[in-house]
Amino acid sequence: MLKHVNEKPIHPSRVIVLGSQGFVGSHVIRELVTIGINVLGLSRNQVNLLDSEATSNLLKYLRPEDALVVVSALAPCKNNSMLVDNLKMVQALGAALEKTTLSQVVYISSDAVYADEVVLATESSNVQPSTLHGMMHSARELMLKTVVGKTPFAILRPSLLYGLSDPHNGYGPNRFRRLVEENKTITLFGEGEEKRDHIFVEDVAKIVSLVLQHRSQGILNIATGGSYSFREVAEMLVSQSGNSIQVQGTLRQNPITHRHFDITNCYKAFPHFHYTSLKEGIFQMMCNRIMETA
Amino acid sequence: MFIGFAGMTHLGINSLVATAERGFKVIGFDQDPHIIVQLKQQDPVVVEPQLPELIEKNSEKISFTSQIKDLFQCDIVYISPDVPTNDNGQSDLSGIQSLIREVVQSLNSKAILVILCQVPPGFTRQLSFPKDQLYYQVETLIFGRAVERALYPERFIIGCADPKQALPTPLRTLLETFKCPILSMRYESAELAKISINFCLVASISVANTLSEVCEKIGADWSEIVPALRLDKRIGQFSYLSPGLGIAGGNLERDLTTVLELSQHYGTDTGVVSAWIKNSQYRRDWVLRLLHKELLAKKSDPIIAVLGLAYKENTHSTKNSPSLALVGSLTSYRVKVYDPVVSPTIIPNVEGVLSAEEAVKGVDALVIMTPWAEFKNLALSTLESMRGRLIIDPYQVLDTSLLENLGFQYLTLGTSVLC
Numbered sequence: 001m002l003k004h005v006n007e008k009p010i011h012p013s014r015v016i017v018l019g020s021q022g023f024v025g026s027h028v029i030r031e032l033v034t035i036g037i038n039v040l041g042l043s044r045n046q047v048n049l050l051d052s053e054a055t056s057n058l059l060k061y062l063r064p065e066d067a068l069v070v071v072s073a074l075a076p077c078k079n080n081s082m083l084v085d086n087l088k089m090v091q092a093l094g095a096a097l098e099k100t101t102l103s104q105v106v107y108i109s110s111d112a113v114y115a116d117e118v119v120l121a122t123e124s125s126n127v128q129p130s131t132l133h134g135m136m137h138s139a140r141e142l143m144l145k146t147v148v149g150k151t152p153f154a155i156l157r158p159s160l161l162y163g164l165s166d167p168h169n170g171y172g173p174n175r176f177r178r179l180v181e182e183n184k185t186i187t188l189f190g191e192g193e194e195k196r197d198h199i200f201v202e203d204v205a206k207i208v209s210l211v212l213q214h215r216s217q218g219i220l221n222i223a224t225g226g227s228y229s230f231r232e233v234a235e236m237l238v239s240q241s242g243n244s245i246q247v248q249g250t251l252r253q254n255p256i257t258h259r260h261f262d263i264t265n266c267y268k269a270f271p272h273f274h275y276t277s278l279k280e281g282i283f284q285m286m287c288n289r290i291m292e293t294a
Numbered sequence: 295m296f297i298g299f300a301g302m303t304h305l306g307i308n309s310l311v312a313t314a315e316r317g318f319k320v321i322g323f324d325q326d327p328h329i330i331v332q333l334k335q336q337d338p339v340v341v342e343p344q345l346p347e348l349i350e351k352n353s354e355k356i357s358f359t360s361q362i363k364d365l366f367q368c369d370i371v372y373i374s375p376d377v378p379t380n381d382n383g384q385s386d387l388s389g390i391q392s393l394i395r396e397v398v399q400s401l402n403s404k405a406i407l408v409i410l411c412q413v414p415p416g417f418t419r420q421l422s423f424p425k426d427q428l429y430y431q432v433e434t435l436i437f438g439r440a441v442e443r444a445l446y447p448e449r450f451i452i453g454c455a456d457p458k459q460a461l462p463t464p465l466r467t468l469l470e471t472f473k474c475p476i477l478s479m480r481y482e483s484a485e486l487a488k489i490s491i492n493f494c495l496v497a498s499i500s501v502a503n504t505l506s507e508v509c510e511k512i513g514a515d516w517s518e519i520v521p522a523l524r525l526d527k528r529i530g531q532f533s534y535l536s537p538g539l540g541i542a543g544g545n546l547e548r549d550l551t552t553v554l555e556l557s558q559h560y561g562t563d564t565g566v567v568s569a570w571i572k573n574s575q576y577r578r579d580w581v582l583r584l585l586h587k588e589l590l591a592k593k594s595d596p597i598i599a600v601l602g603l604a605y606k607e608n609t610h611s612t613k614n615s616p617s618l619a620l621v622g623s624l625t626s627y628r629v630k631v632y633d634p635v636v637s638p639t640i641i642p643n644v645e646g647v648l649s650a651e652e653a654v655k656g657v658d659a660l661v662i663m664t665p666w667a668e669f670k671n672l673a674l675s676t677l678e679s680m681r682g683r684l685i686i687d688p689y690q691v692l693d694t695s696l697l698e699n700l701g702f703q704y705l706t707l708g709t710s711v712l713c
Contacts, residue, residue, distance in 0.1 A: 124572075225583075264579040267586050271626045274591040 001123055002216040002269040005104075005152050009213035012067040012103060014038045018047070018058075018093070019072030023166050024108055024158075024204055028069060031205035037212070044072070049089035058096040067104040067212050068097075070144070076168065077136040090140045094147040104152045104215050106208060107144050109137040111159045111221060111259070122262045123157075123219040154211050156204075158222035159261065162281065163201030164288045173198055173282060176234050180241045181289070190252030192231030197223040197261050200281035210270050223261035224275040236282055295464055296321060298368035300397050301375025301390075302329050302358070304340045304440065304611075305411060305433055309374055311345060312444030314352035316471045321368060324375075325393070327360040334358050341610040341635050344441040362400045369464045371401060372410045372431070379544050379613075383551030385414065398423055406465050409453075412545065414552045415485040418453055425455035429465065430481050432488040437543055438608030449475040453484025489549040496546050498534040500570045503577045506537035506708035516708030517690070537707040539616035539663075539688055540578035541570075542605040547614060578616045581661055581686050582623050584705055589659050589684055596627060597681065599653040602664025603633040603640070610635045617663035630657060634666050651676045658682030665689040677702070 015032055019025040020041025032039045040061065047057045049072060062068070072089060074082050097105065111121060112134030118125045129135040141155050162173035169175050171189065179186050199222055207222050228236075234247045266273070276284065295318060299310040302324035314320045324330055329339060336353070338345045349356065357364075365371050373394055377385045390411055398407065409418050409430045418430040430453030435443050450469050452461065457478040460466070469476050479487065506516040516537055524531045541547055550567055557564040589596050605615035612618055621629055621641050630645045631638040632653040638646025647653045650669060654660055654676050662669050662685075669691045677685070677692075683702045685692070690706045697704055 122576075225587075262576060262583075264576075264583055267579075267582055268623050271590070271623065274586070 001265045002154065002211070002214075002218040002220050004269070005215035005217065006213065009210070010215075011035075011037050012212050012215070013065045014040060014063065015067045015069060015212055016061060017041045017069045017071065018049075019043070019070065021045075022071055022073075023161065023163065023168075023201060025069075025071040026165065027163065027201050027205040028071065028208045031202070031209050032212070035209060037209070049092045050085055051092075054089075054092035055095040055099075058093065059099060062096060062100050062102065064101055064103070066102050067106065067215075068102050069106045069108070069208060069212070071108045073136070073140075075133065075136075076170075077131075077133040079132065083132050083136050086136045087139055087143070090143045094143055097144070097147045097151075101149070102151055104154070104212065104217075105144060105148050106154045106156065106211055107141060108204075108208070109141055109155050109157045110134065111157050111223070111261075113138040113141070113157060116257060119258055120260045120262055121221060121223070123221055123265055152215050152217035154216050155219045156207060156211065156222055157219065158204050159197040159199050159224075159259070161201050161204065162198050162285065164285050164292065166201070172196070172230060173233055173237065173278075173285070176237045177282075177285060177289070180237050180243065180245055183243060183245060185246040185248050186234045186238070188230055188234065188247065188249050189254070190256065191249040192234060192247075193229050193256045195227040195229050195258040195260065197225070197227045197259065198233065198278050198281070199223055200276040200284070202284075203275050203281075206273065207266075207270070210273060214269075216269065220266060220269060221261055221263065222266075223263055224277065225261055225263040225266075226278065227258065227260045228278055233278065233282075236279060237286075240282055240286055295319070295370075295467070296368045297468060298323060298365045298371035299374045299410075300324075300362075300365065300371060300393055301373060301411065302326075302333060302339070303374075303376040304342075304437070305376045305435060306372070306374030307333070307338055307340060308342060308345065308435055308440040308444045309372065309410060309433070310356065311348045311352065311441060313468070314355040315348055315445060316468075317355075318468065318471075319355050320357075321364055322356065322358045323362060323365055324358075324360060325362075325396075330358045330360040341608065342438070342440045343608055348441060362396055365397060365400045365405075366402050368401070368405055370406045370408060370468060371397060372408045373397065374410045377412045377548075379548045379551075383544070383547035384555075385412065385548055385552070387413065387417070394421060394423075406462055408465070412488070412548060413485060415482050415489070415556070417485065418481040419455070426459070427462070429454055429461075430484050432484055432491075434488075434491060437611050438606055445472075447472055447474050449477055451484050451487050452476060452478045453481040454478050455481065489553060492546050492549040493553070495534045496541060496550065496570050498529075499538065499541060500573050502535045502537045502708075503540070503573055507577075509708050510710045513710060536689070538577070539580055539707075540574035540576075540614075542578075542614040542616060543611060544613035547571075578619055579623075580707065581616070581620050581663065581688065584686055585624070585659060585661070588703065588705070589682070590627070593658060593682075596658040597630065597656060598624065598627060599630045599632075599657040599660045599680075601632055601650050601653060601660070601662045601669055602666055603631065603636040603638065604664050604666075607664055607666045612636055612640065615663075620661070620663060633664065634668055651679075655679045656681050659684040659686065661686045662689070662691050665691045674700075 017025050021043040029041050113127045113129050115126045115128035116130045129138050166174040238245045297318050298321045299306045300323045302322050310320045310322045336349050406427050432451035509516040520535045523529045603617045630653045632647050686705045688707045
């Protein structure tokens with residue numbers, strides 16, 4: 001659950017987004033700029049957290065009144081060396097945080113930190129990652145928590161993200177949208193029965209913005225509260241495209257798992273914020289694509 | 295024979311009145327002179343059906359005092375204040391410990407001391423008072439039915455130093471007038487018996503809440519299932535099977551916390567207790583989730599009426615009230631609040647009104663958070679004075695047959711088929 005330092009929203013004097021060129025980081029910057037918040041984006045071109053001089057390089061940018069949003073990661077984390085590199089990045093960041101005091105630190109984590117058997121996830125669900133990606137985020141959360149001291153520290157754990165500029169082309173709305181665009185068959189794992197909560201990347205940016213304005217601290221999941229099967233997602237995309245694209249199942253290799261979210265804590269933290277539904281988000285993504293190609 | 299009750303909060307006053315009604319002379323003592331002044335004016339401070347009437351009826355047998363020395367004439371003195379708990383359900387025993395210290399100084403040498411209030415296992419035995427005059431008695435009062443429960447207990451559970459010894463005559467004489475079984479056991483067993491009863495209740499409540507949510511999703515109706523359960527002898531006709539908005543009132547929460555603390559100390563498995571608490575917290579926010587989904591995400595500047603602030607009907611208690619939690623989560627919206635007993639001034643920045651009709655007029659959504667009887671009589675014309683058509687009535691207070699075909703969206707616990 002989040003607690004707000006600022007009961008009423010106040011623009012932070014400056015926000016630094018670490019990982020500014022990534023999918024989430026770029027959307028966060030766009031959202032903050034849109035509402036008039038002073039932002040400095042840092043990508044690996046300015047500060048490479050794997051560099052031996054990373055800590056001192058980063059310290060050149062940090063000012064005590066800054067709020068820091070940490071999105072930078074080698075993701076998805078697929079192997080041991082990526083895990084170690086991701087931890088080294090936060091080690092360098094942590095060393096910088098120990099040498100300065102900021103107004104707030106916000107870490108973008110993932111719902112992969114939760115145990116696989118968590119079906120209805122809340123912020124107090126059991127953290128027991130079963131993947132390197134989840135372990136990476138879980139460890140980074142703890143590493144940062146250890147060094148932030150009394151600085152307000154927020155951990156945001158988004159579910160599966162979708163949006164036009166997603167670079168990973170992961171199984172779900174992002175890949176399905178590209179297949180629809182190319183008029184190609186959508187192939188599902190099994191019959192696509194698994195239900196997941198898909199979150200529109202622009203909503204992540206809006207939540208980050210609210211967390212910054214309220215100087216919130218604590219943990220918040222970022223999820224809509226509605227879960228859909230991958231087949232439903234595929235059929236939604238096909239339906240909105242107007243094309244007759246086949247959605248095809250395959251022989252199931254893995255057991256079916258579902259994940260839902262109880263988003264009551266979001267209602268309590270931000271009573272006036274409401275998520276984009278999957279149907280609206282897909283529509284918006286496809287409209288954005290049309291405008292992009294026009 | 296004089297029976298004294300030290301502590302005139304909910305537990306003490308209801309127990310005192312029931313004892314007087316059984317024909318005994320009773321003395322009610324409280325350290326707070328304001329409470330005694332109110333009681334002398336026959337204003338019982340707490341809300342319970344029959345309570346004012348029975349105080350008046352038995353006025354010749356009842357006296358109230360703030361002078362502790364007046365307890366000297368008593369043959370039996372009950373330690374009877376309600377033990378306060380914090381938000382985590384942890385008891386603050388300092389008040390009762392201090393009260394016991396003072397009371398024992400004022401007793402005559404033959405007086406029997408009975409601990410009636412909610413204490414954790416191990417509490418009674420560690421008191422320094424002659425063990426053959428010291429007893430613990432389990433209370434099983436229910437808010438809203440306290441007088442009835444005190445007058446007609448199913449049984450007495452009495453904790454003793456040595457259950458093989460007969461109860462002293464004054465105590466046995468008093469208890470036998472209630473004409474119910476008397477179960478004597480070790481102090482620790484009696485203290486845990488109280489918790490055991492509440493655990494069975496919590497288990498039933500958790501079953502009802504868990505499965506009623508499933509009903510809401512799959513098109514079943516929990517109210518159709520309940521009669522089948524009540525006819526099962528292993529479950530029983532008086533089981534707590536009505537779905538609700540989590541556990542409230544303070545007493546059940548206290549016992550859950552006590553057992554979690556015992557588990558920490560002794561290393562016992564209490565995974566199920568944590569699950570009950572989690573389920574209770576989840577269910578408490580049922581209305582908030584629905585309001586966001588059905589109204590707040592769809593309409594700008596909505597107005598909401600909340601009827602009921604008490605945690606249940608026929609009580610003034612708001613301890614862990616789901617209604618207060620709901621209103622507290624809606625502070626940035628316009629909310630009109632009415633409760634027949636609880637003043638809305640206990641919540642900052644809400645619009646308290648003087649009647650249900652006034653609350654309902656012009657709102658987009660009506661939420662009935664406490665099933666007070668007077669809400670059952672809301673006229674159709676009152677409901678039609680709403681601006682919107684969303685009614686969230688968790689306990690199904692309203693007669694749904696009146697609402698059919700009038701365009702209301704009606705949501706209640708345990709079913710989706712009435713919508």
